[in-house]
Amino acid sequence: MCMCKKFLFIPLLLFCAITMAQSSFKVDADSVKFLNAELVLRNKTKDIAGYLYNTGDGKTVFKKIGKGIQFRVGAADAPAAGDTVYLNAGLANYYVKVLRNGLLQYRDTTQGVKVDDNTGRIVFYPALQNNDQIYIEALSGMDLSLNGASASSSLPASAVFRLNSGVVDNGNKTFTLRWVTNAKTLYISPKVVGIGSSTLAGYNLTAPDRLGDKISAWLANNTYGAVWTNLAVAGYSTTDVLPVQNGGVLGHNIETALSLNPDFIFVSLPTNDPAVNISVNQSIINLKKVDSLALTKGVPVFFETTQPRTSFNATQQGMLKDLADSIRRIWPTRYVEGFKDVADPATTAAILPQYNNGDGVHLNSAGNQFIANSLFDRWLNYFQAIRNVKRYILDSSVNNISWSQFVVETEPNIVKNVYPRFNQGKQYFRVKAELKDGTYSDYSNIAILDEIINPTLPGVNDYTYRLLVDLGGDGVNTLNGSNAPDGKPTPSPDAAGKYWNNWYGIGGVTGFADKSAISQIKTTTNEATNMSLQIIGLPQGTFGTSDTKSINYSGFTVASGDYPYQALYDNMFIHSSVNPDGITMRIKGLTKTNTYYIKLWGARLDDAATPRTLQAKLSTETWTTAQSVETKYATTDAPDYNRAVTFNYVTGLDSVDINLRVGGTSTFAHVSLVDIGVVGALPLLPQLKLRDTTTTLSTMQLTANPVNGASIASYQWTQLSGPNTATISASNGTASISGLTNGTFVFRAAGTGTDGKVLNADATVKVYPDNGGKKxxxxxxxxxxxxxxxxxxxxxxxxxxxxxxxxxxxxxxxxxxxxxxxxxxxxxxxxxxxxxxxxxxxxxxxxxxxxxxxxxxxxxxxxxxxxxxxxxxxxxxxxxxxxxxxxxxxxxxxxxxxxxxxxxxxxxxxxxxxxxxxxxxxxxxxxxxxxxxxxxxxxxxxxxxxxxxxxxxxxxxxxxx
Missing domain, CATH: 2.60.120 (Jelly Rolls)
Incomplete structure (x- = not known):
């Protein structure tokens, strides 16, 4: 029997009933020819029912058979037209694939299925129609090692399932170690990061047609609690996603992606390299660099091939085709097809008209769907349970020579975990699996947890932007222990021009009760943010008779560093009587790619001997590693600017919880201010800008300007504070103000947008006396x-x-x-x-x-x-x-x-x-x-x-x- 190139008709030989004398066979470059011969496969799969499966990349792998069910809607013993649910308990605990009229059904609640793996329940979207042909394939899962090969085998068929360990420091005295990625546990809260250019960034498309939207929707329908982070930027090339030292852009490159501790990374860079004269060879070098860095962390990277681009010349189109071929060849199990389905076959690399987004460069929604489907097919190979592992043995070493057992994970589908870090030195880890038959896999590669080198902290002038929040009384509604108004808001701007956020708790007389919050806090340069602070729990406990909760007024009346005295005068206090484990300060609105430096400063003047110790920790830490600071000063002391709790290098989060409690033998602790420095881009929000100003006159004008895409339909002007009541005459965004006297005024412009949302902007007007130019x-x-x-x-x-x-x-x-x-x-x-x-x-x-x-x-x-x-x-x-x-x-x-x-x-x-x-x-x-x-x-x-x-x-x- 002779077989044509690129086709292997193995089934005909496997089931041949006649045994013939064996003879030699000839092996060509990409085919096998059998002449008068019998092919026999002998290995450890001989007692396992299964089949050979072509993965679509020129390779054939062995898959075990679970159950196969097929029916025609409307037939006897089959669901009827209009039904949406099919339940078969025999499908429980299998990995289920569903085909409807020959098409694979993705887990999608609009056009697909929803599968409950624990019960075997399948919900169809839309409802079943008469004569629909349904085939359900239930697989038992994939062995860690295939065909009897060890986990470290170089066989291509088992490459996906090889133990590949990686480790990352979480920045909170813990680290995450992973050793396999294809586990059913990835259904629970997988983290996926995308880096790339305009296709992934969604250029010229809107939801739900963008590629990122399709990925997000698939994760939402196929997993629980997925986190999808899209770092793509239009115009990027393979150079832009490299490490910073190699020319990459921090915040959008492989370093940033890995800092988010992902389970998968998707790289989509379809056409820009030829446009900026990056050769095919250099593009591959760049992508291999990305892949190498990710694999050292145990994270698989999926690379989209190039896409066709009609606007390119013949040379550039040829580069696109060559680069696509190279990506398929180098990453046969991890490439994502973006070329073949949408390229015009009559050209080298032009887009088929029906998939052209109109500019000859980008794909429309239908074209993006091909890429999405290819990516999801790749991921489905990873979302499977591991069946033949008994447990994992994790070893550690401090020198990569002497090893000791670190921990044993007895659940075979736990393939990543978070562990406490007890030192800052370099550490090495390796993992092996004990299989159910008593044998062991080879060890994984060695994962290296780098030494923590504490760099010099940025100074207050080194931050990209900074936010200052003064916790205390307003001096009008907030009452002290004698039930008299007390408190000193920090001037905003202060004498140095820094803007402050004054937080009085819930507001009014209430003070810092449970759920006190301040939102949309502004930077020291008066830029709007989405950041907010909230107190969860009652700080005050059973102490005090004032109607105002948890505010103390016995602080300093002198400044410290760049903190005005008003920020130090009053504070939120914590009392241990109700909540011995304290309260939570929740900071929301962080940007994952930014780094935050959080400082909590507190003070209370008290000559008594009893300490007033503040303990604080991140919610992911234990109290045994919490920080402590003494917030009590003698009345003769000067404020210490650096005596504070600090949390540095907080990154990769969109919110952070800080636990605060009274420490030691104290019953009180104090927080006067929160100082947050940020390194990274300030997210631009639609807002109104209103310029602060000074004058020596009694009349002036203020103009509110919408920025960052804000569209304002109407304006309202008010005076928030001032030594007297001024007169405001407004016409849309401009207000003429008269009756000003010597002092400081704050005016607000409220703009109602065309979308109904209200944007506020405040301006501080300082009116100086006229000295006639004399000293x-x-x-x-x-x-x-x-x-x-x-x-x-x-x-x-x-x-x-x-x-x-x-x-x-x-x-x-x-x-x-x-x-x-x-x-x-x-x-x-x-x-x-x-x-x-x-x-x-x-x-x-x-x-x-x-x-x-x-x-x-x-x-x-x-x-x-x-x-x-x-x-x-x-x-x-x-x-x-x-x-x-x-x-x-x-x-x-x-x-x-x-x-x-x-x-x-x-x-x-x-x-x-x-x-x-x-x-x-x-x-x-x-x-x-x-x-x-x-x-x-x-x-x-x-x-x-x-x-x-x-x-x-x-x-x-x-x-x-």
Whole structure:
């Protein structure tokens, strides 16, 4: 018998009833000829019912037979037309394939089947029709080793099922080790990553016609909890997906794909290499590099062949055809056909018109379906149970010489697992299988878990973008332990121009109760994100009587690093009484390809001996490896910028859970702020942009601009905050604002899009006083730091108890209270300053802003004597003269009389009635500093007792003439 090339008629020989004398046979390059001969196959499959199966790549493999069922709809004992469910318990626990009228039915709820492997239940979509021919093939699964060969056999038929181990560090003190990929367990939460160019990116198509949509749908219908990540970018070549050091693009290359710890990788690069003059040989070198890196991690890569491209010239089309042939030849079990079904046979590599997307480059939905079907056929070979393995033995080594047993996995279909990592050194792993007949496979390749080398952490200026969240009170609704309003929101932007997100818990008076959340947090440059934070669990427990949950107000009143004092003043506290295992802070909206550096900083001032320890860990870790930080400071301490819990190099996730609890013998712990640095691209969201601005005028305009594709149908303008109520006159995206006074305003533009969604944008407007171009120092006094005012310098403290000297960074002039000696300042009832005792207008319409009028320094009963000047302005130019303006205000709760009583450079006494004053100012012109550049002021009780025993100063203006 003679057989033509490329066809092997083995069945005719296997079932021949006549035994003939054996004789030699001739072997050609791609065929076998038998002349007068009998072919006998003897191996370990002799007692297993099965058949030889052509895989479509020039190879024939042996498959075991499970069950085969066929019927015609409407026939006797068969389902009737209109039925959707076929149930046969004999199909349970088999790998089931269904053919309908000769076509393989994919697991799809629109056009296909849904199979319950545990019960043998098959649901047909659409319903069965009369005379449908149904064939159901139930396979028993695939042996780890075929035809008696070991798992490490080089036989092509067993290559898919070979033990191939790989390991990856998960970045959370665990690692994942895998050793086989064809397991039924891949039905549960498989991770699949795609890298490539425009075909996979879905160029010029929309859902559900894009190739990525088809892949996502197939995984959803054939697996449970699949994760599909598409990193493809239009225009990419094989160079772009290489490692970064070889020219690849981080975020879209093989390194990024492997960092996501996938089960499969699909590479789709159909036509761009010839377009950028990459030779066929170099393309193959690049793809082999990708394959090699993946195999060291135990991850199979499926390579799409090239596709035809009508717009190419003859040379480029020839390169496409040659590259497709090479991919088929090099990866016969892992290539995905993208060429043959859609190429015009009358050309070298042009697209058949019915599959052309219209540009001569890309395929339409029907063309993409051929690629999808080929890919799914490949994957189906992997989604099968392993039948003949008893268990897996995993060994480890620290030097690749001495080995010891690491763990034994007794479930044969557990072929990957997560294990704790107890050190940062390099480790080696290998795996072998014990088969049910008592024999062992050869060991797998050696998987290497690289040493963890902690690189230098990026500084705050090295991040691509950064997000800052201040946890605390709003100062209006949130109540302290005395049920008085408390809290200090962080200015946004702060003095350094950074934008903050102020989080008050649920909002209103409630505070940080369970399910408190803040969404769409903005970057420090005021860019919108989809990131959000949520608290799961009640932090406060049974402690406290305030209506406001879990907010403490006993933090710092000084800044630390680039954190303003307001971010450190108040915090969310955790109490251990209800939730000893703490709460969860959930951060959502991460981008998998980005790297996140998360810092939790907390502080509470307390001189008691009891610690206030915060413990924190990622939810994937155990408490034994949790971080701890002491959040209690003595009242005399300074804030430590670096005393915090940090989680670095968080990547490959779209959300992260951080568990927080009270540690050690503590009952309290505190979180003042969350600082998130990000390395990687900022996802661009449709948004409104509204520019912050400054002015010295009482009127101005703001314009809202839609960006990133936002389409706005209507606008609404509101004032969120400010020292007085301004007047807004708006016309669509532009608002004319009048009635501005010295202070900080926040305005919001809300744009309703054509899709009905509302986009918000806020603008901070700082209104400065007009100094007429002259060098000017505007000082206002208070007991503690108060909210900043544009153009003003806040000098704070108790002058009767400390030496206070503060320098304005704008003028470089210094204000000095001389000393804390009682000879110069005398307190009343232990106080010599206040934040609240001044008289205000309520609408910022006074001679100086309300915040200036509200805060006071004062001297009680101490009268002036020569050389008792107790307030110096230093650093002035002795060759110039200055104009001095002074302000005193005391609210009407005081008993009259109350005055500001001052002297300038020892001159005559100046009196200003402070009682309920919001309009008076005292001006002294042509004041000359002394030779040292100082102007000497006196704040002392009036000479005449009829003017009272107090002298007040709320503010001082010094202007160079």
């Amino acid at each position: 000017t120092l505007r000082v206002h006094f208070s007991k503690t730091i108060v909210t900043g005012i544009p153009g003003w310098f806040n000098v704070y403290g108790s002058p009767g108890g400390a030496h206070i000297a503060m320098t304005d960074t704008i003028t470089n002039w210094t204000v000095d209270n001389v000393s804390g000696d009682a000879t110069y300042w005398s307190p009343y009832a232990g106080n010599s300053s206040s934040n609240t005792d001044g008289s205000t207008t309520g609408n910022n319409s006074g001679i100086v802003p309300d915040i200036v009028l509200q805060g006071i320094w004062y001297n009680y009963s101490l009268k002036y004597a020569v050389n008792m000047d107790n307030l110096l302005v230093k650093g002035l130019n002795p060759a110039k003269t200055y104009t001095i303006k002074l302000y005193a205000s005391r609210n009407n709760t005081a008993t009259a009389p109350r005055y500001g009583c001052w002297r300038v450079n020892g001159g005559s006494e100046l009196l200003q009635n402070a009682l309920s004053n919001t309009t008076l100012e005292t001006v002294v012109t042509s004041v000359t500093p002394d030779a040292s550049g100082n102007i000497k002021l006196s704040v002392h009780a009036p000479t005449s007792t009829s003017n009272g025993s107090f002298s007040y100063i709320n503010a001082l203006v010094v202007q160079e003439n």
